[in-house]
Amino acid sequence: MKALQFDKTGDLAALRYVEVPTPVPGADDVLVEIKAAGLNPSDVKNVLGRFPYTTLPRIPGRDFAGVVVQGPKHLIGHAVWGTGRELGFFADGAHAQFVALPAKGVAIKPDHLSFAQAASLGVPYTTAWDALERSGVTAQTRLLVIGGGAVATAALALAKVRGAQILAAARRPEQVKTLQNAGYPTLQLGEPEALGAQVNEVYQGGAEVIFDTTGFWLPASVAALATFGRIAIIAAPVDGLVHLPALGLYRKGGSVVGINSLLYGVEACAAMLDQFGNCFDEGLLPLPQGLVETPLADGVARYAEVNEGGGDKNILVP
Structure with a gap:
């Protein structure tokens, strides 16, 4: 089969489009014919050596959608989607014509999602789902989501389904406009010192949950937090260090959730996908738009574009 593969890390020049043996699934596995695979920033960082536990040589790619061609009889022929920490790191991933993984590591693809749409959602939506679950977002929770990227928009959409009170915040004017056009009340972020006042104008007493998807707003979020509130974070500065106003957090009884x-892993992610996947078929979650589909053979060039800051959501199609 054809695949993208790297045998060393540190330079995207190590990524090549090659011919490799088609994987052979084990007794409890499935073999999925890939119809579409998402390209995430973490896939690029993997080739660049940001994940020391990656074993080599390796086929990257975490998010996929495809059809089961080998495995348990009840799954053969079904359209599935999936994601998970093994793929691309210590097991071969989805930037190939086929991928083998545990049978419990795939979820049935929602009918209303195309293969490309399903392949674009794995990492953003499971990340957002985990953030809402672990920070306790339920009906009427006062939620602030900071950022305008894929994880932020996934969190807003999933929180709306849960019935939470929603407030978005972004720095770039184009992101603010996009979020407002999607129907979310949105703050234009300015100086960090102003965040507390901005949020308290909307939520008297502060936000019960703040989800910072950017890695820059954790210190400022403390002033915007309600008593016993939670701040969920998915990123950090490059050096991994941040000045946290611990006294303010302590006085509010607040907590930080990483x-x-x-x-x-793939099985845990499949369970998440199963929990909200039907919401796409029920019209409760928005269908992805603006995807850029490209042949897998051109995948090396797409990796380079993402590494240079390209904003397109690339979908690799074998």
Whole structure:
């Protein structure tokens, strides 16, 4: 089969489009013919050596959608989707014509999602779902989501389904406009010192949950937090250090929740996908738009574009 593969890390030049043997599934596995695979920033960082536990040589790619061609009889022929920490790190991933993984590591694809749409959602939606679950977002929770990227928009959509009170915040004017056009009340972020006042104008007493998807607003979020509130984070500055106003957090009884999608394997992620996947078929979650589909053979060039800051959501199609 054809695949993208790297045998060393540190340079995208190590990523090549090659011919490799088609994987052979084990007794409890499935073999999925890939119809579409998402390209996430973490896939690029993987080739660049940001994940020391990656074993080599390796086929990257965490998010996929495809059809089961080998495995348990009840799954053969079904359209499935999936994601998970093994793929691309210590097991071959989805940037290939086929991928083998545990049978419990795939979920049935929602009918209303195309293969490309389903392949674009794995990491953003499981990350957002985990953030809402672990920070206790339920009906009427006063939620602030900071950022305008894929995880932030996934969190807003999933929180709306839960019936939470929703407030978005973004710095870039184009992100603010996009969020407002999607129907979310949105703050234009300015100086960090102003965040507390901005949020308290909307939520008297502060937000019960703040989800910072950018890695920059954790210190400022403390002033915007309600008593016993939770701040969920998925990113941090490059050096991993941040000045946290611990006294302010302590006085509010607040807590910080770290959200890391790479803590969840394919089986745990499939269980998440099963929990909200039907919401796409019921019209409760928006269908992805603006995807850029590209042949897998051109995948090396797409990796380079993402590494240079390209904003397109690339979908690789074998």
